[in-house]
Amino acid sequence: MIGRLLKLFVLIAVAYGLIRWLFTSRQKIQLHEGAKTLAQALVISGLLAVVWHLAGGHR
Secondary structure, three states: OHHHHHHHHHHHHHHHHHHHHHOOHHHHHHHHHHHHHHHHHHHHHHHHHHHHHHOOOOO
């Protein structure tokens, strides 16, 4: 379990470092907006799936 968490931490740190190194500030802002939009879409999709399930759509 600790090994997996360590690998995840290293992966996130490397990705963060690459983003800081490779992208300009304008590209970082666009990347942030895209990630934020994707996160919002996933939350909305999850909520719609829960509502559909509760409404009996899973049968």
